[in-house]
Amino acid sequence: MRRRRSALGAFVLTLAAASTMPGHAVAGTTAEEASLTGAQLFAAKCGMCHRAGGMGTGLLARRPNGGTGLLEERGDLQSAFVIAVVRNGTGNMPRIARGEVTDSQLSRIAAYLAREPLR
Numbered sequence: 001m002r003r004r005r006s007a008l009g010a011f012v013l014t015l016a017a018a019s020t021m022p023g024h025a026v027a028g029t030t031a032e033e034a035s036l037t038g039a040q041l042f043a044a045k046c047g048m049c050h051r052a053g054g055m056g057t058g059l060l061a062r063r064p065n066g067g068t069g070l071l072e073e074r075g076d077l078q079s080a081f082v083i084a085v086v087r088n089g090t091g092n093m094p095r096i097a098r099g100e101v102t103d104s105q106l107s108r109i110a111a112y113l114a115r116e117p118l119r
Contacts, residue, residue: 033105038112041105042072049093059092071113079110086110 042050049056050071061069071077083106089095101109111118 036105036108038108038110038118041101041109042112045101045105046071046109056093074113075115077113079107079114079116082110082113083107 036044048054051057052070057069057071059069060066060071063069067073085093086096086101086106086109096106108118110116
């Protein structure tokens with residue numbers, strides 16, 4: 001149990017450090033941020049874990065029927081599910097606070113992954 005906690009702590013610290021790196025900073029409500037597409041936001045905010053070679057991709061690929069683990073290749077995601085998982089966390093994925101990914105950004109990311117038009 002101690003090993004699991006220390007591994008989780010190290011992962012959280014890694015995420016915190018990465019979020020302060022250039023290109024991973026928390027975006028405000030600038031005109032530039034407002035113009036980013038769901039695909040662009042996914043790459044910037046989620047890509048380090050959920051693109052090829054990412055920890056999240058590897059963990060998802062190990063699940064039964066996980067396929068490649070790449071979220072962008074799935075056809076069964078619904079935006080409400082994506083939002084719930086991001087805000088609440090699940091399994092090895094920590095919850096992502098609104099300070100890291102705003103509701104507007106998350107809506108665009110979820111619509112992109114669910115292949116839904118943005119509302």
